[in-house]
Amino acid sequence: MKHFPIFIAVEGRRIVVSGGGEAALAKLRLLLKTEAHLNVFAAEPAQEIRDWAHKGRLTLTPRALEPGDTLCAKLFYAANEDEAEDARVAALAHADGALVNIVDNLNDSAFITPAIVDRDPVTIAIGTEGAAPVLARTIKKDLEEKLPANLGLLARIGKAFRNRMEALPFGVKRRDFWLDYYFNTDVSTNATEAQHTLETLLEKHLQSDDKKGRVDLVGAGPGDPELLTLKARNALDKADVVIYDRLVSQEILELARREATMISAGKEGFGPSVSQDEINAMITGHAINGAHVVRLKSGDPTVFGRLDEEIEACEALNIDWRIIPGITAASAAVASIGQSLTKRGRNSGIRFLTGHDTKGFADHDWRALAQKGEVAAIYMGKKSARFFQGRLLMHGADPATPVTVIENASRTDQRILSTTLSELEPALSNANLTGPALTFLGLAPRAALQAAEDINPQEVAYEPRLYT
Template structure:
């Protein structure tokens, strides 16, 4: 380890920056988050620096830095963008015994500034000894995804209560803060800092009573783990129990913490499946026992997810819950074929329906769907394809109108089948049994999207 990581107290200490251009601005954005007294030396300064100076956030000195400016400073940055000018800054700083950083010059620097995840007062610093800045940025992005933006505020609130929890033994104290920082605190903070403080008061008053259960109804998206929302990923990691349907991919379930209980409660439109009442009872039972439950649904739980049934069961049991939306398969399928779901001059309305739902359509609904330019995403429509084709043709739909079959949308096994309304049942014979299939009625894939799909399938 060449560079030893430390956290330097900069409160009321001088930090000097030589340079007034974009490089200096970049460094100052980070330094302005500290409590240091910042002095910038530049004969000509960027408008952003001048604005900060006018706001009183830093002192701007309209000349180059001199030897007499440096003694007593905590740090010096050479950020002029000119190698010779930065080397001069480095020589002046070392002569005064002050650590110096020359931007993008590892060998000329006494210290380096790491990539930082700022959740003040929680700070994560990431360094690669200057060997791989791109890797540091990648790690930074992943750590930022793990730590909610509210963590800093939550930590400051908890800090004020630390002394009141010190009487608990080590295990009980860790359990208390775990429940606050990762379960009850974030939920309460959604209603403001006062609500988070009130939640801490309730937890202290309750002592070691059993934790209150909570249910997060979470959309897992169309299948690709990278399309999971940041919030959904965090909730998965925090859950005691994960109850998922059959369309949730293994890659997403792998994101749950190792200690969590994972329960498959799948439903299938035409095969063996859990009864909805049994799923409701399962969710309620685990939450009533004090667990944090993630009810994980493929796509978006508000789209054909039996959301109302589960919410009604939770409300009847007096269990609190929250809903985290996800990307629905229709959006992923449209992205796969390179088409928008609505387009000016083509369609101002768009339908989302299931194959079973369409069986109950009234005559006017079929006429609307059959008219030129109409588009729809049909979930669970493979088995009803012949019926759909017949009803649409009967109501005047174009037999040669485009339909795209998207199998396993967003997954590596994704397939696109471009067909027509007339040939739809035949095209579906080529799909994989049991794989999720979505029909995009009225939409054909762009040539580039189809070519890319063919290439991936060939590989």
């Protein structure tokens, strides 16, 4: 982010514009919506600018900008549509301490003017850092069509009522009141009637017996924010507290409410971890105090997510909970190699296995897994790879069985290791995969299978391949 979006207080402050043509008009049409004192300097101002000056909406000085004209200006716009003149007046404004924008000159501007959706006092600014103004205008148009025209009026009425909010506890109950007001209540535009409606709505929420919060057990998917479900996105929008695991991507954490308390509850196989009892205590403790808690888990919470323990902790304290499933890593990973989890004539079932459990490396039905055609998705299997490899070979698995390891499935830094059971180690160690990885037994990337069909296996030795 090269431009940090802020809203600058301009009420009663000077904003100076140098220029009187189309560029200046475009800026002035927007600036006239503010409560700033507008000063325009232009030797040949457009008639529209003259009309605004005649009506007292701005102050027009019919000459070029001179030294001292931008004293005490909060913002300055160089809109002369002449590169040399814009550079000259910008230097004068800089010397007077104003923030300077040079129209159509991103590099020399101290700030940029975004596309704005105006529902005063609700204002939405859309910026693309000059990269795609057409995109910004398209987004603006879409938002204007979706937001009701009276939204600003509702916000002004609500603002006047905020001093009454101390009666409601901060958190879920207060936020539910405002959601009810903005989206579920028909509020009159008459101030007296609106006040009565708000008082009635407040009394309703004060009488509510629901003092506890609630818990959403949410699947964050494999990491790509575009694979997050709409229901999960909505839960993050409303959460007071987000308790997330180590594998949830930063892009998804960024989608949580800015006011939400973010708590890391990371677990790492054979490494430092927050205990499950501590996590249960965090979830229930915040919910008991009235918070809407989102327990955010990578992938799907129903797959190796210790979901039942967290549900039981909530039920023991009579806390409402719900499960919001996510895309599990196996689905994202198998899609990345162009395969399906099941296929007629190959395998009619798929095993989801864990590489380790609370006791160490997990034990499985090795004899069944070693059979030809078996397909398994092994979660948390990097550190247990040699253990798996040895057990399967010991029970008669074909050494040439394809094995694919996908690191950071669905993310921009995804890597794919294509190998065989006999070469899994040392190939995995040599690949130096550092991110979360899922291992497929019995599946190879579609690209690797196509290459194998074009080569006589008796003429070339198989070598593990790392795709990035």
